[in-house]
Amino acid sequence: MAIKKDYYDVLGVPRSATEEEIKKAFRKLAFEYHPDRNKEDGAEAKFKEVNEAYQVLSDQEKRASYDTYGQAGDMFGGRGFQGSDFAGFGDIFDAFFGGAAARGQRAPQKGRDLQRDLTITFKEAVFGCQKDIDLERVEFCPDCGSTGCETGTKPQKCPQCNGAGQVKRVQQSIFGRFVNVSTCDHCRGQGSFIAQPCKQCRGQGRIKQQRRVPVDIPAGVDNGYNIRISGQGDMGVNGGPPGDFYLSLHVKSHPFLQRTGDDIHYELPLNIAQAVLGDEVVVPLLEGKHTLKIPPGTQAGRVFRLKGKGVANVERGGRGDQIVTVSILTPTSLDDNQQRLFKELLRTLPKPPPPPENGQEEKSGVFQRIFGDKP
Numbered sequence: 001m002a003i004k005k006d007y008y009d010v011l012g013v014p015r016s017a018t019e020e021e022i023k024k025a026f027r028k029l030a031f032e033y034h035p036d037r038n039k040e041d042g043a044e045a046k047f048k049e050v051n052e053a054y055q056v057l058s059d060q061e062k063r064a065s066y067d068t069y070g071q072a073g074d075m076f077g078g079r080g081f082q083g084s085d086f087a088g089f090g091d092i093f094d095a096f097f098g099g100a101a102a103r104g105q106r107a108p109q110k111g112r113d114l115q116r117d118l119t120i121t122f123k124e125a126v127f128g129c130q131k132d133i134d135l136e137r138v139e140f141c142p143d144c145g146s147t148g149c150e151t152g153t154k155p156q157k158c159p160q161c162n163g164a165g166q167v168k169r170v171q172q173s174i175f176g177r178f179v180n181v182s183t184c185d186h187c188r189g190q191g192s193f194i195a196q197p198c199k200q201c202r203g204q205g206r207i208k209q210q211r212r213v214p215v216d217i218p219a220g221v222d223n224g225y226n227i228r229i230s231g232q233g234d235m236g237v238n239g240g241p242p243g244d245f246y247l248s249l250h251v252k253s254h255p256f257l258q259r260t261g262d263d264i265h266y267e268l269p270l271n272i273a274q275a276v277l278g279d280e281v282v283v284p285l286l287e288g289k290h291t292l293k294i295p296p297g298t299q300a301g302r303v304f305r306l307k308g309k310g311v312a313n314v315e316r317g318g319r320g321d322q323i324v325t326v327s328i329l330t331p332t333s334l335d336d337n338q339q340r341l342f343k344e345l346l347r348t349l350p351k352p353p354p355p356p357e358n359g360q361e362e363k364s365g366v367f368q369r370i371f372g373d374k375p
Helices: 007-011 019-033 043-057 060-069 089-097 100-106 122-127 272-277 336-348 360-371
Strands: 114-120 129-140 166-173 176-183 206-217 226-229 245-251 258-260 263-271 279-285 288-294 303-306 322-329
Touching (some): 007 019, 019 043, 043 060, 114 129, 122 245, 129 245, 263 272, 263 279, 272 322, 288 303, 288 322
Parallel strands (some): 114 245, 263 322
Antiparallel strands (some): 129 206, 166 176, 226 245, 258 263, 303 322
């Protein structure tokens, strides 16, 4: 006759283990070796051994006797600790979570989140705005007050599960008795059913409604920015909180302004005379205009920075700058007088020196070091 293993060794716990430690160890091993999950050879026998150990060590009276007498069969009516029932996989959930599978159907559940896209202008993104968004969301039925029942009636206890929301089925096998727990298909785990459903919501307790939700868009948002409006999604189930509403923003491009972070960029075109002699020009801003003084001799690519004329920072506050970059426009058509003036300029203005040929600059430097200014 095979000698049984020590029950504490079977569960992998010390003899001083608490009830919670024993329960935790059994739950882990039961999930690992349960025949519904583990099809390997020996898994069913191992599960039977684990189940038997737990049936003894989880009972204070049996555990005390086991600690005193071991597995002597005489102390338990000649049966020892044999004959323990197998718990079905659903019954393990029932034992440890108090019928969680059924209660999950009746537990408060948060409503579904809603999401929409919205396109705004460049200026609206910079300065912020308010928009009204049309939503179709699930709300409580106003006719039945979300009960799902016709006025004057109420839900009735399910006769199939007697209000438990779950049904237990016992099966006998060569390994012992299996107890399987499943959600009641008559009431779908609710424990009750509606005999006379509300005509408006057809017993659902919730209906779809069209709503217009005002949304404040803060200054400084950019393309892809998401706004969360708490509690504006679908209504919750079984007293759960409503979902949230998420608005994803898309920003239109501007015809002549560009954005980089908190700064706005503008390319300022100047003609040659303005660049050479200097001038006062008007620079367009999103909130008006700015007069900019161009100094004489301004080169293409010169940058002017207008402090605080950029975009507000959504997180830190404050505003960026407007960056003005100069570009020089070359005339493509001239009248006779303009051509005469430019020809005179061409004759009198010094021409830029050509770039040195390959090696010329290096040889020139060597000759100067050896012979001075002479070639």
